[in-house]
Structure formats: structure tokens, C-alpha cells
Amino acid sequence: MVTITDISKACGVSRATVSKALNGAPDISPETARRVRETAVALGYLPNATARALKLGRTYNIGVLFSDATGGGISHEYFSQILESVKAEAERLGYDITFISRDLGGQQMDYYEHAKYRSCDGVVIASADFNDPAIVRLAMSEIPTVTLDYSFDSRTSILSDNVRGMDTLVRFVYTRGHRRIAFIHGEMTSVTQKRLASFKKTCAALGLEIPPEYIRSAVYHDPRASGLATRAILALSERPTCIIYPDDLSFLGGMSELERNGLSIPGDMSVAGYDGIPLSQVLRPRLATYRQGAERMGREAARLLIEQIEQPDTWLPQQLTVEGELLPGDTVADIG
Amino acid sequence: MVTITDISKACGVSRATVSKALNGAPDISPETARRVRETAVALGYLPNATARALKLGRTYNIGVLFSDATGGGISHEYFSQILESVKAEAERLGYDITFISRDLGGQQMDYYEHAKYRSCDGVVIASADFNDPAIVRLAMSEIPTVTLDYSFDSRTSILSDNVRGMDTLVRFVYTRGHRRIAFIHGEMTSVTQKRLASFKKTCAALGLEIPPEYIRSAVYHDPRASGLATRAILALSERPTCIIYPDDLSFLGGMSELERNGLSIPGDMSVAGYDGIPLSQVLRPRLATYRQGAERMGREAARLLIEQIEQPDTWLPQQLTVEGELLPGDTVADIG
DNA sequence: TTGTATGCGTTATCAT
């Protein structure tokens, strides 16, 4: 390994001079600086991030915590899009990212301890369960954090516009003439609560009376659960004319169930999803859905986290809502 | 931050003793060891991975390099599954993972330099282009590496069984009575070369003469490109009875094109995909495809990399092929 | 303009 000591010997100057020259300190003669830089390149010198971190108390490393019920959060397209953009923005700003988990190497280490152990400068947190004490501990710690889709008091968060999204979706369906609208929602997270409240409120505002049987519970990203919920809805004496699913992937489970019953989309039943993942627009018919601004959410999360890390004085916590957009697709029939 | 110095003061012993006690050294009295450990817990002590890394020359951190043409490798389900299992296995063995990229913070840093800068103990490499000099440099460097779906000389690699997979798929289609089989392949990577060669060889072995027009080029994970290729195939005077797509996602582009032409699957045209991502089995009809053992590939990659890191003496490079399995689905009609 | 000295937190060696 080539260190500043090697360079100092090669150049016949002290290690301090080398360090200063490489970091562009103003009190080094241009001539020396040039010579040092050239030998550094010639020798293939690379700074050692570990040593630098130990000295500076900054790792230029941010943790990413993605936890869902199953533990396999990354493979969900919505999460992986966010991860991708967090990564891209962080790297642009000179930060690497490391995954934060519990249970590192058989040790029982909670999230906070893991982040601390790795000296992360900050952490981006996405979780299905923000009541988890381990999540709360990390989020409320002295480590800078940004949470996705959930706000802690006096902390920064990036929120997708669940209320507006559901409102938009319901009004769109209403505009197409639908009055009996069913909603299959995911497991009870804070996101679900917002969407469900928005669904009910918008329906009420539109003068729709939604019978309780039209609202059913399923599981995010689980086509099977949504298939079962769909079956239950189809068994009702008075069926809805449109079903809104927890997310685009879950819709696929509903799709199978509808086909099994010989119902065509949108001829016999209209449907809508949520998320707007690329897949939804590749399907035929294209799925009506609400596209969350996942790419922007990740980008802003990284940006605000790093801002908080680098300007702790002028920093103020903020809740940033990222708007999505309606993708009308072809799965909501106009029955007006 | 609580350090061993704090513990040493609290216990009235030296820092060396604390370090030894915490690491279970044999030359510390049980009584002292117990006292040290208890105060460590009481004070909320956490070892500092950075300092430890500097001292030991080991970071317990492995790099993951996922590069595809678009740069957004993570969001492909096949990759994200591998990433997920690499992460899980690495963590089980006490390692964290960090993404390796080029262009960190505006610096032009190639992959090798990045991995070196972060002192990764090893790197898992997945890439669409193993001819990229930056990839080659890293893979052939002194840093332990494991490559996915490509072998470098004297290095460890995890290979999916592309030859066997394509062979299995073609024979399955053949068994169902198909004799005119088209193959839309992805861009020309080493993986593509293997699948294409296997396709041709298996067809030849079965006595099938595949006209060149039946073999078309598209782009992995790009439904549009496969849609266009499908259109070209449908324009042929003598259509095939079955089309094999580059991957499951690409098939969706073909699906749209078939529907646009009023062709039903598998009534009017049989189809098969590749990868066997969960989506493929949620679709109706279920897609005939070959499921790659992504989960196992990631696990073995992490395991073999860490083995190489921890036992450099007894280590030997190896090529491990992970077998997949045929998912027959319902999209290949029996026309025998 | 350059160099010396010190410390970041940890572990390993060698005395005691």
C-alpha cells in the first residue's frame, strides 16, 4: 500500500507537507505541490478512507436502512428505485452507502448500534414498521437521519403524497362514472392509514356511500392476498364497478381472480393500482395507477441528509412531500 | 463516544487490559474480564470499526459492484434478488456491504481505486460488460473478487447454467410438438453468447433447422425492443409456433404485440421467458420460463468471497455453476 | 514555506 510516507520519502519532504500539498493547502509552494502531486500519481497513491475517517471523525459513508416485514425490502421495485436514486445522489456528493441491519455476524446489534459501529455520518430510513423500538431509537438518536414515508418530531422526512394520490385516484374513477368503488388496502401501516383516510374522505366529499364490505385488507406486494380479497368482493350480492388495489404488483393477484371468473378488464370490472412501477405501463391493458415519485424521493433524501451532515448549524428539520402523478392507463372504463 | 479509555478509567485498569478482556484474551483473570465487560455494557460502549480496521488491516466490509448499461442495475429483479442474498449471507458472516462505483464525488475514480480507497476486504462483481477495462482491472487485482456470470482466469466465479437452461427450455418446447422455434436474444454479452450457442446446438441436436430470421436481437429487460422483434417475426411468411424471449420482463413487450395482432397465448402462439422472476408466475397464463437460482448465486458468491478472504492459504479459485429449474407454466401449447 | 509533534481508537508485542 502506498502511503503519504512513501511520497514524502520520494519527494524528500515531510509527511505533513505531502498531506497539505495533496489537500491543496495554501501554504505550500506551487512547485512543491506540483512535485508531490506528480509523484502521488506516479506511485499510484490512494488516500486511505479508514485513516482519514479516524482522524476527521467523518466517514463520508451514509447508512441505508430498508426493513420490511419479510426482510427482503430491496427486491420491491418501489424500494429499489429509491435505493438506486439515494445511491446515485450520495455518490455524486462524495458519499458511499452501507446497509444497516440488525444481527451482524451473529452479534445482536440493533440498528443504532450498527450505524454507530460503522460511524455512519447519517442514515436514510425506510421501514414498514416505524413503531419498532429499534427504528425509533435510531431515528431519535444524535445521528442525522432522514425517514421515508413517516415523520418523527423534529426530524427530516420525505413523504410521498398518499393523501393527494388517493384523492386523485378516487376522483379519476368517479369522473369515469363509477359510484360503487372498492378499496383493497395493505397491512396497517401509517401509509395505509393515510390512504384509507383519504379514500373515505374523498368518497364522502363526492357523496358516495361506501359499504364496509367494499373495504378489505390484504398485504402489500402480495398478489395472493389481493386475489383472496378480490374473491371476497366478487362474492358480494352487489358488486362494485371498480376495485382499487394496494399496489401495482398486488393487482396481478386480482387480475388472475377476475379472469378465473370470466370477467374482462375493464369491460366487466374496472381496476386501479398504486405506485406506477414501470411494469404497470407495460401490461396490456395499461394499468390505471398513481405513480409515486420514487426517484425524486431518494434523491431528496440523500440531498437533505448530506445537507444536515455538512451544515449542522443552519440546518432545520423539514417534511418534504414529493408529488406523484396519475397514470390513467386503460383499466378504468368510462361508464358515465 | 465511549471508548476503551473510558472503560479503563471506570475500571481502574489499563486500556490494553480492557481490549484484551473485551476480545476474550486468555491471559486476563475471569474477575477482571467480567468487570470490564459489565462496565462496557453499562457505559454503552461500542467498538469503533474504523479504528479497528486501521489497526487490523481488515474492514469486514465487502464491496458490491453492479453495473449494467443503464447504470440502474439494482432495480432489475434478478439483480436485486442476488443483492439481497449477498447481503444476507455477508451479514450472517459478520461483513457489511458497500456499493462500488466510479465517479465518487466528482473525482474520477475507477472501480479498483474505489474499492482500494474504502479498503474493501473483497468485492462481488456483476456487470453487463466484462470487457470494460475498469472491470478487468478490479477483477485481476490483488483484491479478492468473485464474479457473477463470467469467469476470469484463476479467479472465483458463480455461473448460472445458461447452456443447460436454454437446452432445457428448447427441449421442453420440442416435447410439446414445436418444430419452428424463434429466439429473441438480448444484447451481445457473454451470457447471450452462451444461450445463443446452446439454442443453436440443441436445435441441431434435435434435427431442427432454424432459419436465420427466427433469431432476432433485442435488449435485456426492455419490453419495447422485444415488442419490435416480435413484430418482425410476425411479419414473416412462415411464422414460428413458439417464441423464446430474452427474459421474463421482455416477454411483456412481446405479449402486447401479440395481443395487438389478435393472437392469443398459447392458442395462437406459444411463448417462453427466462429468469423465472416471481412476476412470471403471477401472470395468467403463467409464463413458461427457466428460473435462475439467483438467491443461491448471491449466497454462494458471498460465502466463497469471504472464504477466500479468511483462508487465503487453503483457498483455490473455482467456478461454481448454480443450476436453475424449468417452470413449465401455461404458455407453451401442446401441438404434438 | 516547511517540518515537528500529537492524536484519532484500537490491538499486538513485550516487559513487568
Added chain:
DNA sequence: ATGATAACGCATACAA
């Protein structure tokens, strides 16, 4: 059984 000391590579306050 315990402790003093040095070292990992780097950056900085201060001296020259």
C-alpha cells in the same frame, strides 16, 4: 495477570 508502548495512515496546531 497486567501494563507501558508502539503502530496503523492521516491531518492539523504550532514551531521553525
